[in-house]
Amino acid sequence: MAKIKIKQVRSRINCPKNQKNILDALGLRKLNRTVEHEDTPSIRGMIAKVKHLVSVEN
Numbered sequence: 100m101a102k103i104k105i106k107q108v109r110s111r112i113n114c115p116k117n118q119k120n121i122l123d124a125l126g127l128r129k130l131n132r133t134v135e136h137e138d139t140p141s142i143r144g145m146i147a148k149v150k151h152l153v154s155v156e157n
Contacts, residue, residue: 101138104156105146107131114152121145122152 107127111119125145126134136142138157146155 101157102135103138103142104133104135106133106154106156107152108154109152111152118149118152121149125149125153127153 105125105127107122107130110130111122122128125136125142146153
């Protein structure tokens with residue numbers, strides 16, 4: 100399956116708790132960190148919830 104890279108580009112300060120939980124589930128705990136995940140519908144759904152905080156590369 101294809102891999103995607105997800106980078107946190109905006110701070111999680113003042114975000115709702117559910118968005119902080121999604122960032123934790125994606126493995127993004129600090130600003131400007133990059134993680135790599137399988138390109139699955141569940142990961143895409145999590146990215147959609149925090150799209151204003153992250154950037155996605157294929």
